Amino acid sequence: MINTELAGNLEKVKAAQKILAVTTREDRDAYLSDVAEILRNRSTAVFEANRKDIARAEKEHLAKPLIKRLLFDKGKLDSVLAGIDQVISLPDPNNRILEARELDEGLILKRVSCPIGVIGMIFESRPDALIQIASLCIKSGNGIVLKGGSEAAETNRILASIFQEAAAARKGGRVPSEWIYLLETRDQVKEMLKLDAFIDLLIPRGSNSFVKYIMDNTNIPVLGHAEGICHSYIDADADIAKAVRITVDAKSQYPAVCNALETLLVNREIAQDFLPPLAEAMKKVGVELRGDAAVCSIIDCIPAEEADWRTEYLDLILSIKIVDSFDNAVNHIHTYGSGHTDSIITESPTQAELFMQTVDSADVMWNCSTRFSDGFRYGLGAEVGISTLKIHARGPVGLEGLMSYKWKLYGSGQIVADYTGSNPRKFTHKKILQEQVSGPQN
Amino acid sequence: MINTELAGNLEKVKAAQKILAVTTREDRDAYLSDVAEILRNRSTAVFEANRKDIARAEKEHLAKPLIKRLLFDKGKLDSVLAGIDQVISLPDPNNRILEARELDEGLILKRVSCPIGVIGMIFESRPDALIQIASLCIKSGNGIVLKGGSEAAETNRILASIFQEAAAARKGGRVPSEWIYLLETRDQVKEMLKLDAFIDLLIPRGSNSFVKYIMDNTNIPVLGHAEGICHSYIDADADIAKAVRITVDAKSQYPAVCNALETLLVNREIAQDFLPPLAEAMKKVGVELRGDAAVCSIIDCIPAEEADWRTEYLDLILSIKIVDSFDNAVNHIHTYGSGHTDSIITESPTQAELFMQTVDSADVMWNCSTRFSDGFRYGLGAEVGISTLKIHARGPVGLEGLMSYKWKLYGSGQIVADYTGSNPRKFTHKKILQEQVSGPQN
Numbered sequence: 001m002i003n004t005e006l007a008g009n010l011e012k013v014k015a016a017q018k019i020l021a022v023t024t025r026e027d028r029d030a031y032l033s034d035v036a037e038i039l040r041n042r043s044t045a046v047f048e049a050n051r052k053d054i055a056r057a058e059k060e061h062l063a064k065p066l067i068k069r070l071l072f073d074k075g076k077l078d079s080v081l082a083g084i085d086q087v088i089s090l091p092d093p094n095n096r097i098l099e100a101r102e103l104d105e106g107l108i109l110k111r112v113s114c115p116i117g118v119i120g121m122i123f124e125s126r127p128d129a130l131i132q133i134a135s136l137c138i139k140s141g142n143g144i145v146l147k148g149g150s151e152a153a154e155t156n157r158i159l160a161s162i163f164q165e166a167a168a169a170r171k172g173g174r175v176p177s178e179w180i181y182l183l184e185t186r187d188q189v190k191e192m193l194k195l196d197a198f199i200d201l202l203i204p205r206g207s208n209s210f211v212k213y214i215m216d217n218t219n220i221p222v223l224g225h226a227e228g229i230c231h232s233y234i235d236a237d238a239d240i241a242k243a244v245r246i247t248v249d250a251k252s253q254y255p256a257v258c259n260a261l262e263t264l265l266v267n268r269e270i271a272q273d274f275l276p277p278l279a280e281a282m283k284k285v286g287v288e289l290r291g292d293a294a295v296c297s298i299i300d301c302i303p304a305e306e307a308d309w310r311t312e313y314l315d316l317i318l319s320i321k322i323v324d325s326f327d328n329a330v331n332h333i334h335t336y337g338s339g340h341t342d343s344i345i346t347e348s349p350t351q352a353e354l355f356m357q358t359v360d361s362a363d364v365m366w367n368c369s370t371r372f373s374d375g376f377r378y379g380l381g382a383e384v385g386i387s388t389l390k391i392h393a394r395g396p397v398g399l400e401g402l403m404s405y406k407w408k409l410y411g412s413g414q415i416v417a418d419y420t421g422s423n424p425r426k427f428t429h430k431k432i433l434q435e436q437v438s439g440p441q442n
Numbered sequence: 443m444i445n446t447e448l449a450g451n452l453e454k455v456k457a458a459q460k461i462l463a464v465t466t467r468e469d470r471d472a473y474l475s476d477v478a479e480i481l482r483n484r485s486t487a488v489f490e491a492n493r494k495d496i497a498r499a500e501k502e503h504l505a506k507p508l509i510k511r512l513l514f515d516k517g518k519l520d521s522v523l524a525g526i527d528q529v530i531s532l533p534d535p536n537n538r539i540l541e542a543r544e545l546d547e548g549l550i551l552k553r554v555s556c557p558i559g560v561i562g563m564i565f566e567s568r569p570d571a572l573i574q575i576a577s578l579c580i581k582s583g584n585g586i587v588l589k590g591g592s593e594a595a596e597t598n599r600i601l602a603s604i605f606q607e608a609a610a611a612r613k614g615g616r617v618p619s620e621w622i623y624l625l626e627t628r629d630q631v632k633e634m635l636k637l638d639a640f641i642d643l644l645i646p647r648g649s650n651s652f653v654k655y656i657m658d659n660t661n662i663p664v665l666g667h668a669e670g671i672c673h674s675y676i677d678a679d680a681d682i683a684k685a686v687r688i689t690v691d692a693k694s695q696y697p698a699v700c701n702a703l704e705t706l707l708v709n710r711e712i713a714q715d716f717l718p719p720l721a722e723a724m725k726k727v728g729v730e731l732r733g734d735a736a737v738c739s740i741i742d743c744i745p746a747e748e749a750d751w752r753t754e755y756l757d758l759i760l761s762i763k764i765v766d767s768f769d770n771a772v773n774h775i776h777t778y779g780s781g782h783t784d785s786i787i788t789e790s791p792t793q794a795e796l797f798m799q800t801v802d803s804a805d806v807m808w809n810c811s812t813r814f815s816d817g818f819r820y821g822l823g824a825e826v827g828i829s830t831l832k833i834h835a836r837g838p839v840g841l842e843g844l845m846s847y848k849w850k851l852y853g854s855g856q857i858v859a860d861y862t863g864s865n866p867r868k869f870t871h872k873k874i875l876q877e878q879v880s881g882p883q884n
């Protein structure tokens with residue numbers, strides 16, 4: 001059953017977003033400046049709320065790293081303020097003319113970027129994520145329904161209230177305070193998943209099982225990824241020193257994340273030469289190796305089981321398999337991979353291009369670490385998330401992942417009947433160049 | 443329960459599509475030429491199969507218009523052959539470099555178009571639709587699972603077999619014959635809806651209730667629209683003659699389609715002047731008018747009920763409401779509309795732009811008939827469907843609606859560790875112009 005109170009509140013967010021869609025860049029940027037100012041002015045109260053969350057977390061014996069991520073202090077405040085400034089400086093993603101075409105004299109078609117609508121964001125304990133996500137949504141003209149980690153309840157509540165206050169306070173401002181809504185319970189999240197009339201896109205950030213749960217329990221499109229089972233294929237033509245160096249980085253530079261390497265596929269021709277130096281390098285950084293029988297016959301390692309090929313370790317463990325051919329490597333990736341990030345290490349540009357063309361993953365790489373698949377490293381300006389969707393947005397997603405488009409047709413009295421029957425008018429279908437259609441008004 | 447036989451067959455389509463993804467434009471265009479040739483050579487058998495379908499349809503007393511749509515004769519053959527030629531002449535939608543960026547010296551990122559994967563298409567009785575849809579899928583490198591109308595079973599079977607035969611016959615050809623699979627029963631469709639591991643996007647064409655059924659019963663993304671409740675808002679500043687002419691076209695030029703006008707919203711200030719000539723013009727073309735109390739006090743019409751605002755008549759019926767303001771019109775559209783196509787008739791460019799900015803529909807129009815929202819009229823080259831999705835593709839969808847993209851990162855030994863810690867390397871993040879990245883190999 002749908003909680004009518006929550007549905008009513010989300011309906012208000014939907015209505016507020018329709019107002020937001022008509023605001024200008026100046027409206028939305030001025031609003032973000034106001035948010036920054038109120039944040040600065042009320043920092044004492046924010047720190048106070050955060051201390052309550054931390055005290056409760058300590059009382060409940062939360063793990064130290066979790067408590068560390070929960071902290072919102074002067075340093076975090078400075079960094080979120082810098083983040084808001086950066087979002088203000090981004091170009092307006094709205095009202096961009098993506099294409100324009102004359103259909104006939106005085107009948108001009110434009111495809112124009114616009115917000116998707118209302119975004120449902122579910123994120124983990126870091127309360128600074130709330131500010132980052134809300135800033136990207138207001139910048140792009142989307143309404144937002146948020147659910148943060150319950151450990152950060154007090155901090156999230158005051159941060160969300162600052163966003164509402166900034167909307168209410170601005171004289172003559174056009175950002176309605178209902179544009180943002182904070183959920184506080186898991187039951188509310190469960191209900192939100194059914195409210196596809198009010199939520200247009202879900203962006204969950206959290207554990208794989210949580211993201212999978214969201215994907216399996218809603219009709220709302222979900223932008224995210226459940227798993228990152230990333231592979232590297234060491235081709236027969238690989239440069240061994242380069243391959244070892246890249247593999248060590250991909251596995252051990254930061255193993256807890258989705259773009260870390262989990263399975264290494266090694267061409268049989270190069271295995272004898274490649275595996276011993278690899279094993280030595282991996283030993284130095286403390287990586288446990290699990291290999292198939294052929295691997296275990298060359299280096300000292302734990303025998304891998306079928307389950308290893310399906311496992312995202314997120315830890316200093318690497319599974320290794322020897323393959324007879326390029327095709328076997330690709331088949332393994334298509335069978336066991338998660339379509340996230342997969343790479344080939346080879347000195348052959350032809351093999352590299354064939355790999356990148358064949359492997360059906362969001363990110364495909366040649367002679368570099370899988371750890372590069374990331375919005376910041378890709379230079380996307382702002383990262384909204386990483387997606388293994390194949391429609392809409394794939395791989396690291398920037399602000400444009402929050403955008404839709406609409407078709408605007410500017411006529412001067414045209415009717416379809418004139419273009420049908422005997423002696424019909426003909427469409428001209430002339431492409432109009434970007435330079436000729438700079439503003440929405442012309 | 444999942445039928446393992448069907449799952450096994452769809453898994454083969456998925457595998458075949460991975461091969462298709464590596465074919466060149468030349469492979470796929472040559473294959474389409476082969477299909478055309480076999481179609482020509484086997485036309486007698488195709489017409490024969492079609493005669494069986496028609497004989498059965500007549501025996502089962504199908505409606506005349508349905509039988510007419512079922513017909514596949516010499517005329518239809520010529521038009522599908524011309525259609526195949528047109529698809530061959532379209533530019534390759536694959537391997538288009540959508541953006542490119544230098545991340546650092548020797549570390550080049552490209553975002554490149556690629557097929558989505560396997561498309562599930564469910565279409566109505568016209569068997570020529572099978573050829574059109576399959577041609578667009580092969581052109582774009584997507585696999586396809588098809589279900590046509592059961593009335594056309596014999597014709598669809600032979601047409602699908604010609605596509606398979608062309609793949610099998612081509613010497614050295616690289617299109618695997620498993621790339622296309624024809625479903626023959628409704629139970630198979632029901633099962634397909636659960637097989638999200640093998641189908642990446644569903645495109646249903648059929649009645650609203652059927653499309654809605656599909657949308658409600660699958661986790662697979664659905665490109666389509668359930669309803670087209672299209673509005674025109676006659677602003678106080680409308681030119682009356684223009685408004686009457688456009689409204690008559692939008693309602694009566696072809697009322698059975700989704701972009702036909704269903705509800706007219708009239709600003710109170712212009713109602714006395716506009717409604718009488720409108721009523722007269724609508725009477726001439728046989729349109730029944732249903733108005734609210736205010737409308738009924740000005741012209742002779744049937745009183746509208748609440749349900750009328752929610753109804754897609756697809757018939758010569760128009761509901762009319764008088765609104766007090768622009769905002770009331772927009773609110774009505776957001777309350778009762780289906781986000782398909784909505785228009786404003788006004789001589790004020792400011793009101794027109796505000797309307798197109800505010801109304802959250804796939805197609806928004808000024809001073810022209812809603813009937814223009816159509817892939818052919820928009821000049822999209824080929825129409826895959828019309829979508830009321832807000833992600834991926836919205837409004838009339840051309841070939842690019844069948845495309846996804848992947849990120850290709852071309853490195854030369856880079857590791858992430860070099861870009862972190864003290865004294866990290868800096869990313870250059872230099873945009874590379876289109877002209878500099880013409881081919882996939884450079």
